Amino acid sequence: MLRTLSLLALTALSLGAQSPATTGTIVIAHGGDSTWNAGVRAIAAQAQTGGPVEVSFLMGPGAATTRFQDAVAKLDAKGVSRIVIVPMLVSSHSGHYEQIRYLAGQDVRLDETMEHHLHMAGIERTASRTPLVLTPALDNAHEMARVLADRALALVQGQGDVPANRGLMIVGHGPNSAEDYAAWMGNLRPVADSVKAWTGFRDVRLELVRDDAPVAVRAEGVTRTRELIEMQRLITGRDAIVVPVLVSKGLVSRDKLPRDIAGTPSVYAGEPLLPHSAMARWVERRVREATTTAVTSR
Template sequence: MKLQTRNLTHILTSLLLVLCAVSTTAAQDTGVLILAHGGSEEWNDLIHEAAEPLKANHKVEVAFGMANYVSMHHGLKALEEQGVSKIAVVQLFISSYSPIIEQNAYLLGKRDSLPETPMPLMHHVDEYKEMMGIEEEETAGHHGGGHRFYMPKNLQPIPLEAEVVLTPALDDHPVVAEILNKRIQELSSDPANETVLMVAHGPNSEENNKKWIDTMESLSQKIQSTQADNGTPYKQIFALTVRDDAPEPVFEQAKANLRTLVRQAGQNGEVIVVPLFLSSGGREQAVAQRLEGLDFEWSGKTLLPDPLITDFIQKSVKAGFAEMN
């Protein structure tokens, strides 16, 4: 009997070691590529800091840019060169309703065509041409806003050896609602008497803008539900986009709508304005500048820095690999 017990113990121990080895190998076999807009050194550092904890279990790379072929290519190849065969691509963008998200999907082979309005290369233009063997100077490009825009004539998906899963943008994820409510609470003293304006950048197209607003209103409902559970909801929450990159008449109308809403809400209570931007880089401060001369509470704090963004990345990776398996 003792011999049988020793043999059983030996078998179980061996099995446990094998399972641990398989688990370790599986973790080493997985990679994470984080996509984000990119900005100043401080902006980019906040993304790297949010991604750092994932390195305990996965190889991690970050690709900055708006669906930039070169930065995405480098990030994916860096992971493949480290022996990664499965990659979760996490999109740290505010909304899924954008040509950036559509082009990300195309470049990763998850969509058959480019978006109706493709995203040009704003960085790494010469490197792209060298990668593709383009010698002649194509005319599909221009300079603007300090950037050199270049739209390849025949942009193709990135060649991949690893299996890739693409996870959704931030959208109305509960983590986003929780962070936004923290930002609001820092400015709040009497919720029942406060109108909150949640303000995001927004897209150019009317169709996508409606979807942005719908998603933001979903965030508003989550925030109000939390407030109700904890005592007092806010008087009301409005969702708006400033549409900085839209044609001037659209931009001016968005600006007028924002000012009008702040002015009217302020006649019957306090007004809190919170930016729905990923990281601090100047764009969010333009919201406050647009409201010059009006009374409202404002901190300018964006989603980052906040450890909950790391939670979002981790949850996205877990869901992505579960979908893949």
């Protein structure tokens, strides 16, 4: 009897050792130059999801070598029972999120531009033997608020000042359409409220420059941003702290936003959301929530 139990225990241990992690994850992002992409890769490597993690980019030099269908194939080969797709995007209300919905097999009709972007990188839908579960983007994530709070505090402390004396301006990329703009702002306003509560800045404002929108629309977003910074100067008597709500460091954070706010009474360092450990925690939470939903919906 003892010999039989011992054999059963050894068999169970052996099977457990051979069993792969049940959930694979694809962290998928817009993509940019090597510096931009490095931030995404670093966070994906930090995320403790309980299973293998692949990275995929929609655009840029890394897109053709990290194609979505190849990431799926790699996870399929590892025998995972589900694949959770985590979009490393600020908002679920964007053309790039629609691209990811399309790749995940949802009933989406892409516009010509979004379809062309995928085609140019050789990215396409794939038939996976494993269920694909798509999560929301960052949207109103508390982890994003934590990163923005830390960026703002580091900047104001670097000025030898305290938040109670300053205004904080949070500036994002933003979408093109008025409807999507309203959805972005609806998600980001509670994020800004959390940042204010955690940091104690005297005044916290939020605006989107709508970087890909028609010239006149973008110009109005920039004008509005500049006006809010000027208003914060009037309120506090000090230069405003400006923090971008952008995923990684690239053209917008390094070049465009500095030009947009040049000449305003502001202090800007351009540090984006990545890299910050809270973003790895966000990936883990998205996977955990998706896995729980998949289990409870059976």
